[in-house]
Amino acid sequence: MRCACTIADGADVPQVSVIIPAFDAEATIDATLASATAQSVRDIEIVVVADGCTDATVARVERWTRTDPRVRLIEQANAGVAVARNTGIAAATGAFVAPLDADDLWHPRKLEWQLERFGDPGVGLVYGWYRPIDEQARVCATAATPAIEGRVLHRHLHWNFVGNGSTPLIRRAALDGIAYDPALRAARAGGCEDYLLQLQVARRWRFGCVPAYLTGYRQRAGAMSGDRGTMMRSHVAALRTIRPSLPPSARRVCDAGIARFALLSASAALGRRQVAPAAAALAQALRHDVAATGAALTEQVATIRRARASRGAAAATPGARFDDLQAGDPPSTWTPSATLAALARLDAED
Structure with a gap:
C-alpha cells in the first residue's frame, strides 16, 4: 500500500472526510474530484x-494532490470496493465520513446542508435525494424522493430508500464497531455493501433527510449496479x-425482503436461461416467506405486462446536465x- 500524502502532526483535523474508492476510473475521476473540491464546506479532506x-486513474489523482492539499491518494492491490472504503476510513481523520463513488457527482452545497441536520446528537446518518445520470452527466431518469427520518430500521429493511452509496453523510461515531463487508464480494454477491452498512447504522442511530437532489448517481454500461442478477443476489x-x-419484528421484515429479492434473482436467472440457479433462488424465497414470494410473483407479472405494453414507445430525450439543475426542483410529491x-409505527416503538 502506498500513500501519496499524509497529514502532519498538529495539523487541523478536517470536519468531513470524503472517501473515494476508485478502480480504473480515469474517465470520471476528474469530474468527481472537481465535484468534491467545489463543496461549500471547505474544511474537508478527500x-x-x-x-x-491499471489505467491512468492514479496519474490523474496525483495531479489533484499537487494542486489541492486536501486531496490524498492511497494505492492498494485490488481488493474490492468494501476493502477500499474501509482503507480510506481507517486513514481518515474527520468527524464525519462522506462516501463518494469515483463516477458520481455532488451538488456544491451537499455537505453543508447535510451537516446542518446533525444538530440532533442521536442522528448518525443524513441522506438526500439523487438524480440518475448518464455517462455525459445528463439526468436520464427520475428517482423517488422519500423523506423518511428518525428510527428507520424496519422501513430501510423493506426498501433501500437511501438508494446509493454516494448519498449519505455519516457521523464517524456511528461507524464504531462496523465496516463495509468484503464477504459479499467474496461470495460473488457484491453491490450492496453500502446498503448493509446503512442497515447496521440504522440499528443504533436515527436518520435525517435533506429534501433536495444532492447526488448525481452515474448509470454506466457494465457498472456493478447495472447487473440486475448480481444486485438481487447482493440484496x-x-x-x-x-x-x-435483528429483533423479531425486524426479522419478519427481513425475511419478506429475502423472499422478494430471491424471487427477482430467480427471474433474472431464468432470463439468462440458467434453470438450476433459478430453481435454487425460488426455493430460497419460499423458505423465507411464502406469502411474500406470492406477492412478489404477482408484482413481477404486472411489471412484465407493463413492459410489453410500452414496447415501441419513443425513447426519452436526454435531460439537462446534473450541474445545471436546482437542488430543490422539482419538489417532492412522494407519499x-x-x-x-x-412499518413507521414499528420503528417508533424501536
Missing part, C-alpha cells in the same frame, strides 16, 4: 483509494448477513405507502 488501478446476501442481529406507514 481520500482517494486506488484499488489496483439477499446483505439481508441474510444482518438478520441474526408513503400503507406498508411504510405500518
Whole structure:
C-alpha cells in the first residue's frame, strides 16, 4: 500500500472526510474530484483509494494532490470496493465520513446542508435525494424522493430508500464497531455493501433527510449496479448477513425482503436461461416467506405486462446536465405507502 500524502502532526483535523474508492476510473475521476473540491464546506479532506488501478486513474489523482492539499491518494492491490472504503476510513481523520463513488457527482452545497441536520446528537446518518445520470452527466431518469427520518430500521429493511452509496453523510461515531463487508464480494454477491452498512447504522442511530437532489448517481454500461442478477443476489446476501442481529419484528421484515429479492434473482436467472440457479433462488424465497414470494410473483407479472405494453414507445430525450439543475426542483410529491406507514409505527416503538 502506498500513500501519496499524509497529514502532519498538529495539523487541523478536517470536519468531513470524503472517501473515494476508485478502480480504473480515469474517465470520471476528474469530474468527481472537481465535484468534491467545489463543496461549500471547505474544511474537508478527500481520500482517494486506488484499488489496483491499471489505467491512468492514479496519474490523474496525483495531479489533484499537487494542486489541492486536501486531496490524498492511497494505492492498494485490488481488493474490492468494501476493502477500499474501509482503507480510506481507517486513514481518515474527520468527524464525519462522506462516501463518494469515483463516477458520481455532488451538488456544491451537499455537505453543508447535510451537516446542518446533525444538530440532533442521536442522528448518525443524513441522506438526500439523487438524480440518475448518464455517462455525459445528463439526468436520464427520475428517482423517488422519500423523506423518511428518525428510527428507520424496519422501513430501510423493506426498501433501500437511501438508494446509493454516494448519498449519505455519516457521523464517524456511528461507524464504531462496523465496516463495509468484503464477504459479499467474496461470495460473488457484491453491490450492496453500502446498503448493509446503512442497515447496521440504522440499528443504533436515527436518520435525517435533506429534501433536495444532492447526488448525481452515474448509470454506466457494465457498472456493478447495472447487473440486475448480481444486485438481487447482493440484496439477499446483505439481508441474510444482518438478520441474526435483528429483533423479531425486524426479522419478519427481513425475511419478506429475502423472499422478494430471491424471487427477482430467480427471474433474472431464468432470463439468462440458467434453470438450476433459478430453481435454487425460488426455493430460497419460499423458505423465507411464502406469502411474500406470492406477492412478489404477482408484482413481477404486472411489471412484465407493463413492459410489453410500452414496447415501441419513443425513447426519452436526454435531460439537462446534473450541474445545471436546482437542488430543490422539482419538489417532492412522494407519499408513503400503507406498508411504510405500518412499518413507521414499528420503528417508533424501536
